[in-house]
Amino acid sequence: DSGVTQTPKHLITATGQRVTLRCSPRSGDLSVYWYQQSLDQGLQFLIQYYNGEERAKGNILERFSAQQFPDLHSELNLSSLELGDSALYFCASSVDTTDGYTFGSGTRLTVV
């Protein structure tokens, strides 16, 4: 157990639907990062939150949004889902990058 908790582990949904992925960071970590991993693209950075505020944005689609709550857990909302959104979604947390990130076990999203 890495200390970063992601739920659900698996999610199957239909095109056009909306889902919410949840992440609880390691105790003491203020930063949360969301990544998407598909077979052909590798790990793609989506968005970072630090202590409740958006800190950095990567290749995140307008259909996707995220937030970090006062208790530091984060949610990634994916809407108007398309087949191409099927991927592993990882959350990671850190104190600072000299120790690297700690990743959660991921949510496997399948859009049918």
Add this chain to the structure above:
Amino acid sequence: GQNIDQPTEMTATEGAIVQINCTYQTSGFNGLFWYQQHAGEAPTFLSYNVLDGLEEKGRFSSFLSRSKGYSYLLLKELQMKDSASYLCAVSLMGYSTLTFGKGTMLLVSP
């Protein structure tokens, strides 16, 4: 933008030594990370290099040359459980996000 290159696949034999290379082109480079990822699992941190030179951690070592934009991960005394994808990632000065390469799939055979 940033460009990170790694070989797609490598094969090696149990007990051998393998070197996985990573080259990067980026402005504002700060440091380089290596992660290991088994299929369907989360990436796990292996090493971090910010200065030139070799960092050794047990069977794994990582090397960085900032002037050449080059790093390698050296795995010694390979074991079957080392079969995994190895991800090279860079961080930029002033930012805590990491940009990952596509990973090198290492297959260790008996």
